[in-house]
Amino acid sequence: MQALHIHAGPKALAHVRAHGLRPEHIGVIPGAAGGPKGLILGPLDRFIFGEWLAQSSQPVDLVGASIGAWRMATACLQGSVQAFARLEHDYIHQHYEPLPGHKRVSAQQVSDAFGQSLQAFYGGRIQEVLSHPRYRLHILTSRGRHVLHREHPIATPLGYAGAYLSNALSRRSLGDWLERVVFSSPGAALPFDAQDFRTRAVALNEGNFMPALQASCSIPFALKAVHDIPGAPTGAYWDGGITDYHLHLDWQTPGDRPEGRIVLYPHFQKNVVPGWLDKALKWRHGASAFLDHTIVLAPNPEWVKTLPHAKLPDRRDFMRYDRDLAGRLKVWTTAASASAQLADEWAQWLQNPGHQNVQPL
Numbered sequence: 001m002q003a004l005h006i007h008a009g010p011k012a013l014a015h016v017r018a019h020g021l022r023p024e025h026i027g028v029i030p031g032a033a034g035g036p037k038g039l040i041l042g043p044l045d046r047f048i049f050g051e052w053l054a055q056s057s058q059p060v061d062l063v064g065a066s067i068g069a070w071r072m073a074t075a076c077l078q079g080s081v082q083a084f085a086r087l088e089h090d091y092i093h094q095h096y097e098p099l100p101g102h103k104r105v106s107a108q109q110v111s112d113a114f115g116q117s118l119q120a121f122y123g124g125r126i127q128e129v130l131s132h133p134r135y136r137l138h139i140l141t142s143r144g145r146h147v148l149h150r151e152h153p154i155a156t157p158l159g160y161a162g163a164y165l166s167n168a169l170s171r172r173s174l175g176d177w178l179e180r181v182v183f184s185s186p187g188a189a190l191p192f193d194a195q196d197f198r199t200r201a202v203a204l205n206e207g208n209f210m211p212a213l214q215a216s217c218s219i220p221f222a223l224k225a226v227h228d229i230p231g232a233p234t235g236a237y238w239d240g241g242i243t244d245y246h247l248h249l250d251w252q253t254p255g256d257r258p259e260g261r262i263v264l265y266p267h268f269q270k271n272v273v274p275g276w277l278d279k280a281l282k283w284r285h286g287a288s289a290f291l292d293h294t295i296v297l298a299p300n301p302e303w304v305k306t307l308p309h310a311k312l313p314d315r316r317d318f319m320r321y322d323r324d325l326a327g328r329l330k331v332w333t334t335a336a337s338a339s340a341q342l343a344d345e346w347a348q349w350l351q352n353p354g355h356q357n358v359q360p361l
Contacts, residue, residue, distance in 0.1 A: 003303040003341040006349065007270050007361040009292040012262055021295070021353045023056035027253050027260035028191050029075075031068025033241025033276065035219075036313035037268040038067040039336045042088040043343035044266045044297060045071060050081035052350070057134065058260050061191035063247060065140040065240030067091070069216040073122070076129040076137055090117060092332045095325055111224040115214055126209045129185075136188035137204065140240030140247070141215045143181045144225070149235045151225040160220060167277040171284070172197065174275065180243045181232060183212040192249040196290075202232045216240040222315075241276045248274040250290045263294040268312055270298045270361070287361045296361055297346060299339070307335045 008016065019025065029048070032038070053060065064072035070087065077083040096105040096113060122129070129137060144150070148159040163177035175198035182190060183204045190201055204212065207230040215226035215237035225236035246267065253261045265272070271285040272294075278284045304312060308331035321328035349357060 001303050001306065002300055002345065003339075004345040004349075005270065005298050005300050006346075006358045007296040007298060008358045009287065009294045009361045011292040012295045013355055013358055013360075015261060015293070016295075016353055016358065017355050021262070021350060023053045024058050024259050025262045026053065026056070026060055026264045027058070028061045028063065028251055028263040029072070030247040030249075030263065030265050031062070031064030031072045032246040032267055032272075033066030033068055033239060033244075034246075034268055035067055035315045036091070036317065036332065038071060039088060039091060039313050039332060040268055040299060040339035040342065041071065041266045042084055042336055043340040044346060045075065045084045046081045047343040047347060048264070048266065049075045049084070052347075059134055059136060060260075061136045061138060061188070063138040063140065063191065063249070064216070065244050065247060066217050066219075068247070069139045069213055069240060072137055073129050073139070073213060076132040076135045077122075077125060078128050086121070088336055090121065092329060092336065107222060107224050110222060111214070111218065114217065114223065115210070118210055118214055122210065122213075126206050129209065130204055130206075132185075136185045136191075138185070138188065138190065139183040139204070139212050139216050140244050141181045141183065141212060141229075141237045142178045142240055142242040142244075143200070143233065144236040144238065145175075145177055145179060148177055150227070151236045156220070156225075164277055167275065168281065171274060171278070174243065174277065178238075178243055180240075181237065183208065183229075183232070191253075192251050194250075196250055197243060200233065202229075205231065208232065212237075239276070243275055245274065245276040245278065246272040248272045248288070248290060251293060253293045261293060263291075265294055265296045267296050267298050270296060270359075272296065272361075291361055294361060295358075297342070299342060303341075307338060 062072035062075055074083045074087050098105050147155050166173040179198040181200045183202050186203050211226050211229045219239045225238050227236050228234050251263045273285050313332045313335050317328055
C-alpha cells in the first residue's frame with residue numbers, strides 16, 4: 001500500500017509542472033505541533049536534511065511549534081541525522097512516575113524532567129543551532145495576556161475558557177488572550193506575514209534558547225508555563241501550538257525565481273489547522289491562499305490504519321499504557337519504523353516528480 005500522499009497548493013503545483021522539484025527550490029520548512037504524531041516524520045526529516053537539502057546551498061527558514069520546534073532546532077545541529085535518531089529515541093522512551101504519595105504525575109514534575117532532557121540534548125551546542133550557515137530557526141510560542149499573563153490555579157483555567165469562546169467567534173479575537181511570540185535566529189526576518197494575528201518577534205540567543213524551546217512545548221495544564229523569558233516581554237509562555245497548531249501562516253516566498261519559492265511541509269495529516277483551539281472547528285481546516293506555494297507530505301489515511309491501533313501515536317497513549325511502558329514503547333517504535341516507507345516513497349517521487357501523483361491541498 002502507498003504510504004505517502006503529496007498535496008500541493010495551486011502555485012506549488014504550477015512550479016512542479018514548470019521546474020520539477022529540486023532541493024534549491026525550498027525556502028521554508030514548517031514543523032507542526034502535535035506531540036507523538038510527529039514521530040512518524042523522523043525518516044522524512046533524516047532524508048530531507050541529511051541527504052536531499054545537503055545538495056543545495058540556499059538559506060532555508062525552519063519554523064516550528066512544540067515538537068515541530070524541537071525537530072527544526074535538531075535540523076540545525078551538526079550531524080543532524082544522528083541527532084534526529086536521538087530525538088526519536090528520547091521522545092519514545094520518555095516516562096514519568098508519580099512521586100511518592102501522589103496518584104498522578106504533576107505538571108511541575110513533567111516540566112522539570114523535560115527541561116533536563118533539553119539540557120542533555122542541546123547543552124553546549126546552542127551556538128551550532130544559532131549560527132548554522134544556512135538554516136534560520138524560528139520557534140513559536142504563545143504568550144498569555146491579561147488574566148493569562150501569569151499562571152494561576154484559578155485564573156488560568158478561566159482564561160483559557162475565555163480564549164476558547166473568543167476563538168470560536170473569531171480567530172483574531174484569540175489575540176485578546178494570547179499572542180504569538182516568535183524567537184528567531186539572530187538577524188532572521190519572519191518568513192511569513194504576521195498581520196493575521198497579534199505577533200511579536202524576539203531574537204534567539206544563548207540565554208533564551210532553552211526557555212523559548214521549552215515554552216514552545218509546554219502544553220497548558222500538562223506542563224507549567226515558562227515565565228519571563230530573557231529578552232522577551234514578561235509573562236507566561238505556553239505551547240506555540242495554541243496559537244499556531246499546524247502553522248497555517250501567510251508564507252512569504254520570492255516570486256521572481258524558482259529558488260527558495262516552495263514551502264515544503266512534512267506533516268502527519270493533509271489538513272493544516274490554524275490553532276489548537278480550532279481542532280473542533282472543521283470549517284477552519286481547509287486550505288487558504290496562505291498555502292498556495294506549499295507542498296504537504298502526509299501519510300495516506302489508509303496506510304495509517306495499518307499501524308498499531310489503526311492510528312498515529314498520540315498523547316492518549318500515555319494513559320492507554322499508563323502501567324505498561326513496554327507496550328507503549330513497542331507500538332511507538334513500530335509506528336516510527338514503519339514510517340521509513342514515507343521517506344522511501346518521497347525519494348522515489350523526487351526522481352520523477354510528475355504532477356499526476358500530486359493531490360490538491
